[in-house]
Amino acid sequence: MSYPWEDWDHITKIDPDKDLVDGETFEDVCETGTDALEIGGTLDITEEKMERVIEATSKYDVPIYQEPSNPGVVIDDDALDGYLIPTVFNASDSFWITGAHKEWVRIEDGLDWDRTHTEAYIVLNPESSVAEYTDADTDQSAEDVASFARVAEKMFGQKIIYVEYSGTYGDPEKVGAAHDALDEATLFYGGGIHDYDTAYEMGQHADAVVVGNLLHDEGVDAVRETVEGAKDATAELVAE
Numbered sequence: 001m002s003y004p005w006e007d008w009d010h011i012t013k014i015d016p017d018k019d020l021v022d023g024e025t026f027e028d029v030c031e032t033g034t035d036a037l038e039i040g041g042t043l044d045i046t047e048e049k050m051e052r053v054i055e056a057t058s059k060y061d062v063p064i065y066q067e068p069s070n071p072g073v074v075i076d077d078d079a080l081d082g083y084l085i086p087t088v089f090n091a092s093d094s095f096w097i098t099g100a101h102k103e104w105v106r107i108e109d110g111l112d113w114d115r116t117h118t119e120a121y122i123v124l125n126p127e128s129s130v131a132e133y134t135d136a137d138t139d140q141s142a143e144d145v146a147s148f149a150r151v152a153e154k155m156f157g158q159k160i161i162y163v164e165y166s167g168t169y170g171d172p173e174k175v176g177a178a179h180d181a182l183d184e185a186t187l188f189y190g191g192g193i194h195d196y197d198t199a200y201e202m203g204q205h206a207d208a209v210v211v212g213n214l215l216h217d218e219g220v221d222a223v224r225e226t227v228e229g230a231k232d233a234t235a236e237l238v239a240e
């Protein structure tokens, strides 16, 4: 079976709680060359804000996925290509590993399983709200990260492993270790990507890089540069 994310090099994460840079539109975002949009964030996400972004982005060609940070914000909308549901492998509280998921499945009947996928997060920036929120144990060596990645793929059948440094640029060695540990699963990297070089460097280790804050802080021209960095890194790997 093949999955759409296997072809992605670059993902733009839109936080529905944050604005775009003045004068920029969702059409501009879709024209950066990014391969997919993930809509989600940790704080203050409401259904209304989510719906506004889905409505504005669904007119364009780029696939859109919701990444809900809790069961209460999931939007039932045919315009979504699917749902990428996080599970945090290094969370201290099992609520963020399987508990929230159990609640979601208990409350909702008729989930669309064909469009529902999981992302196995390894959260590594202790300063991030996602680390605080999930009480993640971020003190992980490259070997630990590789082992989590392998457990996620081989024992839990995860198709997407996500090394998450949300808000800060991470350690390429740890990202590379996760990549080396995987056979088939797709590796996402996110955190602190802000220009061509950082996208290029992490793009050499991860299958796809995720760019979040940059869109809201700097805008679409900066995002476009990261698309180029990520695409060039992949082109180079393919040529090797």
Ligand SMILES: CC(C)=CCC/C(C)=C/CC/C(C)=C/CC/C(C)=C/COP(=O)(O)OP(=O)(O)O
Residues within 6 Å of the ligand: 015, 040, 041, 042, 043, 067, 068, 069, 070, 071, 074, 085, 086, 087, 088, 095, 096, 097, 100, 101, 102, 104, 121, 127, 128, 129, 130, 131, 133, 134, 164, 166, 167, 212
């Ligand atoms: C079962 C369902 C439907 C939901 C539960 C989903 C889970 C387990 C969420 C855990 C938290 C998580 C991994 C959320 C993903 C989104 C994310 C990492 C957002 C980044 O958050 P920001 O709001 O940008 O905050 P920081 O950058 O400061 O971390």
Ligand SMILES: O=P(O)(O)OC[C@@H](O)CO
Residues within 6 Å of the ligand: 013, 164, 165, 166, 167, 168, 189, 190, 191, 192, 193, 210, 211, 212, 213, 214
């Ligand atoms: O906001 P940044 O630091 O780009 O991180 C992207 C993403 O991994 C957040 O979940």
Ligand SMILES: [Mg+2]
Residues within 6 Å of the ligand: 166, 167, 212, 213
């Ligand atoms: Mg963020």
